Amino acid sequence: MLSIKLAFRNLIGAGLRTWLNVIVLSFSFVIIIWNKGVLNGWNEQARHDMVEWQIGGGQYWQENYDPYDMFTINESHSAIPQEFKNDIANNEMTPILINTGTIYPDGRMQNVILNGIMPNQKVLKIPTEKLENNSNEISVLIGKRMAKNNKLEVGDYFPIRWRDANETFDASDAKVVGIFNSNVPVIDQGKIWISLQQLQKMLVTPNEATMLITKNVDRKNAEVDGWIFRDHKFLLSDMDEIIRMKNVGGSIFYLILLALALLAIFDTQVLSIFRRQKEIGTEIALGMTRWQVVRLFTVEGAMYSIFAAVLAAIYGIPLLALQAKNGFPMPEAADSYGLPIAKAIYPTYSLGLIFGTVFVIFIATLIVSYLPAKKISKINPTDAIKGKIQ
Amino acid sequence: MANSIITITNMKKQYPEGKGKFTALDDINLSINSGEFTGIVGPSGSGKTTLLNIIGSLDVPTEGEVITLGESIGKLTHRKAAKLRNKNIGFIFQTYNLLPVYSVYENVEFPLLLLKMSASKRKKAVLDALEWLGLTDKIKSRPGQLSGGECQRVAVARAMVKLPEIVLADEPTANLDAENAHNILKMMSKLNKELNTTFLFSTHDEKVIQYLTRQILLKDGKVVG
Numbered sequence: 136m137l138s139i140k141l142a143f144r145n146l147i148g149a150g151l152r153t154w155l156n157v158i159v160l161s162f163s164f165v166i167i168i169w170n171k172g173v174l175n176g177w178n179e180q181a182r183h184d185m186v187e188w189q190i191g192g193g194q195y196w197q198e199n200y201d202p203y204d205m206f207t208i209n210e211s212h213s214a215i216p217q218e219f220k221n222d223i224a225n226n227e228m229t230p231i232l233i234n235t236g237t238i239y240p241d242g243r244m245q246n247v248i249l250n251g252i253m254p255n256q257k258v259l260k261i262p263t264e265k266l267e268n269n270s271n272e273i274s275v276l277i278g279k280r281m282a283k284n285n286k287l288e289v290g291d292y293f294p295i296r297w298r299d300a301n302e303t304f305d306a307s308d309a310k311v312v313g314i315f316n317s318n319v320p321v322i323d324q325g326k327i328w329i330s331l332q333q334l335q336k337m338l339v340t341p342n343e344a345t346m347l348i349t350k351n352v353d354r355k356n357a358e359v360d361g362w363i364f365r366d367h368k369f370l371l372s373d374m375d376e377i378i379r380m381k382n383v384g385g386s387i388f389y390l391i392l393l394a395l396a397l398l399a400i401f402d403t404q405v406l407s408i409f410r411r412q413k414e415i416g417t418e419i420a421l422g423m424t425r426w427q428v429v430r431l432f433t434v435e436g437a438m439y440s441i442f443a444a445v446l447a448a449i450y451g452i453p454l455l456a457l458q459a460k461n462g463f464p465m466p467e468a469a470d471s472y473g474l475p476i477a478k479a480i481y482p483t484y485s486l487g488l489i490f491g492t493v494f495v496i497f498i499a500t501l502i503v504s505y506l507p508a509k510k511i512s513k514i515n516p517t518d519a520i521k522g523k524i525q
Numbered sequence: 526m527a528n529s530i531i532t533i534t535n536m537k538k539q540y541p542e543g544k545g546k547f548t549a550l551d552d553i554n555l556s557i558n559s560g561e562f563t564g565i566v567g568p569s570g571s572g573k574t575t576l577l578n579i580i581g582s583l584d585v586p587t588e589g590e591v592i593t594l595g596e597s598i599g600k601l602t603h604r605k606a607a608k609l610r611n612k613n614i615g616f617i618f619q620t621y622n623l624l625p626v627y628s629v630y631e632n633v634e635f636p637l638l639l640l641k642m643s644a645s646k647r648k649k650a651v652l653d654a655l656e657w658l659g660l661t662d663k664i665k666s667r668p669g670q671l672s673g674g675e676c677q678r679v680a681v682a683r684a685m686v687k688l689p690e691i692v693l694a695d696e697p698t699a700n701l702d703a704e705n706a707h708n709i710l711k712m713m714s715k716l717n718k719e720l721n722t723t724f725l726f727s728t729h730d731e732k733v734i735q736y737l738t739r740q741i742l743l744k745d746g747k748v749v750g
């Protein structure tokens with residue numbers, strides 16, 4: 136208690152020197168928390184978008200299906216299991232049929248993945264109702280990235296070629312009936328959405344699907360022969376990995392910032408112990424033990440982080456709150472990460488994040504303060520009183 | 526010597542110097558009684574500061590025994606020595622040694638904080654000490670804003686505030702002009718009489734010597750009278 140009181144007095148008494156350190160350290164606080172908050176916000180938004188647009192509550196995959204293996208995709212479909220019929224009818228689940236194909240917009244060739252989906256499904260946010268038509272031509276839905284890359288607009292026609300289940304090539308013209316705008320690039324780039332029935336007809340695979348997407352994450356997903364259930368943990372693992380990498384990248388940046396702040400404190404401490412010899416000697420003469428003085432100097436250094444936390448709260452909370460409300464605008468180019476990114480990210484700050492950061496910085500300042508202060512225990516008080524540099 | 530509060534027997538103090546040793550104090554035998562107003566008088570380098578530091582437990586004798594307030598200085602742990610200084614010994618230095626970032630009030634309060642005295646008692650003691658030394662109007666000043674004489678008065682207040690048994694004053698007037706020196710000495714002499722605090726000076730200043738009730742002459746580390 137005494138060292139806290141005296142350390143507080145010393146810091147307040149030291150004036151400008153204290154505030155310079157406190158200001159630098161408070162930047163670390165705000166930037167670390169802000170950086171983490173943006174990542175958290177992005178993570179939450181990306182998960183939310185992926186659940187709504189791509190993965191639903193979880194997916195049953197036909198046992199051969201491997202999204203990274205183009206060669207087996209066309210063999211990864213089988214009849215929709217009987218036990219799912221009810222759930223599909225109730226919009227609790229929706230089947231997707233997947234196959235490779237080639238399109239020739241503007242005469243250029245592009246390999247694509249054809250996705251068959253029920254026009255009346257309510258599981259994913261994709262506006263599949265646009266696929267509802269009675270005509271015999273192939274109607275397709277594409278994402279805005281796909282549309283932009285291939286200069287396609289609603290109403291445009293382009294040739295499409297595929298191989299059916301009997302290994303026979305077939306081709307036809309397809310008409311763009313809708314372009315949707317989603318933050319999730321995976322359902323957009325290189326993807327063509329067709330009505331499930333239409334695709335089943337094209338591939339001659341009546342009543343078959345590659346995967347079934349469930350709506351509710353809490354659904355009891357029983358084991359079904361020939362199908363493997365993939366939960367959120369599995370389906371989001373790529374994204375978790377990217378977020379983790381971004382986290383590491385961000386950490387390097389703010390570790391440097393934090394190191395600078397800690398260096399400033401370390402430096403102040405080392406200087407103090409030289410410059411304040413006379414003070415140290417006097418304190419010992421007045422009845423402090425040398426270890427009490429070590430503790431006092433250590434608490435003094437660590438107290439910078441408390442002051443910095445208070446200062447950071449004063450300007451940081453309004454700043455971060457404003458941004459949590461208005462969002463952090465993301466550059467268009469951010470799309471190339473392959474992660475769902477909204478136009479603006481709304482940072483989220485948890486109490487754990489804030490207190491964790493304060494705690495870590497407090498411990499760090501405690502250590503960089505203690506290391507130089509430890510030297511005091513070896514000071515000769517009679518020399519120190521005279522102000523002799525030892 | 527029933528009243529002896531400082532007893533020194535056959536004390537020697539040596540400092541390492543190169544490969545050999547330098548003897549700063551040699552064969553010191555002394556006894557100081559409670560309530561004395563005594564000065565160790567000698568030229569610069571004679572060992573006055575060294576002697577005061579050992580009596581005040583900031584240093585230890587190389588040989589012999591020094592007993593201050595019943596404690597054998599050579600045998601004290603750091604912690605016990607600190608406690609002895611904190612409770613019973615007030616230090617006054619030639620260069621004042623005030624804590625620069627503290628106000629006058631905080632400087633005087635410092636020893637009482639170490640003593641863990643309650644806030645109300647502390648306040649009263651600090652204000653009393655400041656009044657004795659005529660510093661009541663300087664309470665909020667920082668040492669940098671004070672004159673040398675005022676600084677030394679603050680140092681005296683800081684030494685006296687805990688009502689110690691012994692005050693050790695190492696050339697307290699060396700940096701003061703005549704008027705301030707007399708001022709300080711009169712105050713200390715008065716405190717000595719009113720509170721019966723033992724004062725032990727080190728000095729070679731004539732102005733101090735005239736106030737002393739006893740002189741111990743020191744030359745080249747030896748007591749010569």
Ligand SMILES: Nc1ncnc2c1ncn2[C@@H]1O[C@H](COP(=O)(O)OP(=O)(O)O)[C@@H](O)[C@H]1O
Pocket residue numbers: 518540541547549567568569570571572573574575576
């Ligand atoms: N820490 C030390 N190391 C070596 N020699 C010292 C030390 N302190 C004092 N001395 C020497 O001891 C002698 C006495 O010093 P000091 O007690 O300061 O004398 P005074 O206070 O009478 O001027 C001096 O010659 C001084 O150089």
Ligand SMILES: [Mg+2]
Pocket residue numbers: 573574575695696
């Ligand atoms: Mg001296």
